[in-house]
Amino acid sequence: MRILLVEDDPALADGLARALRAENFAVDVAGNGEDGGHLGSTELYDAAVLDLGLPKRDGVSVLRDWRAEGRTLPVLILTARDAWSEKVAGFKAGADDYITKPFRTEEVVMRLRALVRRAAGHAGARIECGPLSFDAQLGQFELDGLPLRLTAFEWRVLSALMLRKEVVIERSDLIERVYEGDADVDSNSIEVIIGRLRKKIGADRIETVRGRGYRLTAGAA
Structure with missing residues (x-):
């Protein structure tokens, strides 16, 4: 955010x-x-x-x-x-x-x-997407009921995806929501963060939509 x-x-x-x-x-x-x-x-x-x-x-x-x-x-x-x-x-x-x-x-x-x-269209504080849950009022993530440890950049990306779950978010949109205006942003920084998040929550839960961006889904049953 x-x-x-x-x-x-x-x-x-x-x-x-x-x-x-x-x-x-x-x-x-x-x-x-x-x-x-x-x-x-x-x-x-x-x-x-x-x-x-x-x-x-x-x-x-x-x-x-x-x-x-x-x-x-x-x-x-x-x-x-x-x-x-x-x-x-x-x-x-x-x-x-x-x-x-x-x-x-x-x-x-x-x-x-x-x-x-x-x-973002959420009346309640708790947002769920498959086994992933986000208490948007406290800013806390859980996976399968257990606290999820995230860096600040990972938290910003995942919160942006979670608030708009099942919706494609453009890569440029994610960059703007993650970095401050004076930040020196590497060209592949978002991809690196997405890669780290996939290791923590499951690779199938963040889809890459080519030419557009990323989408958070409930993943495999």
């Missing part, structure tokens, strides 16, 4: 980005509304965390433009503005959720996971 964090307080942005990365999210950080608006309009994200009081452009105008462009990414507003009128303005602009500062990072993580899960 790849998150856009638009926050002008460097210390807060750094701390939240580190906390999200510790939970396996890929995070791109923008320190002003102009840069954040551009990234949200041109890059693929699973969700955005957006401050309202930003330099260059305020968060409400950024969000309003994203929605006018047809950008449907879930947006969690994170701001010190706690007046009801400010919340109404944020929701009217297209926000999906709203947290006021100060906040607990654990709550931000849980709300982001819920937003991403619902955006």
Whole structure:
């Protein structure tokens, strides 16, 4: 899962980005509304965390433009503005959720996971595909009822496939959901990660659809 964090307080942005990365999210950080608006309009994200009081452009105008462009990414507003009128303005602009500062990072993580899960069409937290299960609220995978140990990159790829199980996900889409914007990505990196996942969950459970990408299936009975 790849998150856009638009926050002008460097210390807060750094701390939240580190906390999200510790939970396996890929995070791109923008320190002003102009840069954040551009990234949200041109890059693929699973969700955005957006401050309202930003330099260059305020968060409400950024969000309003994203929605006018047809950008449907879930947006969690994170701001010190706690007046009801400010919340109404944020929701009217297209926000999906709203947290006021100060906040607990654990709550931000849980709300982001819920937003991403619902955006992928899953009402419940537990998603199953054959013997593989994913608690999308806790971010935990199990295979045959046992915890599955994954690296951060493996977790990002498998969560993207699991949230869209039985659907072909293009290779370029996976790359965008796995790596941060400034990452130096090897040409065969996704193939390497897919290979490692097949060893852990079974080779028949991740299909290669030539010329398109990959699909997670229930596999052999």
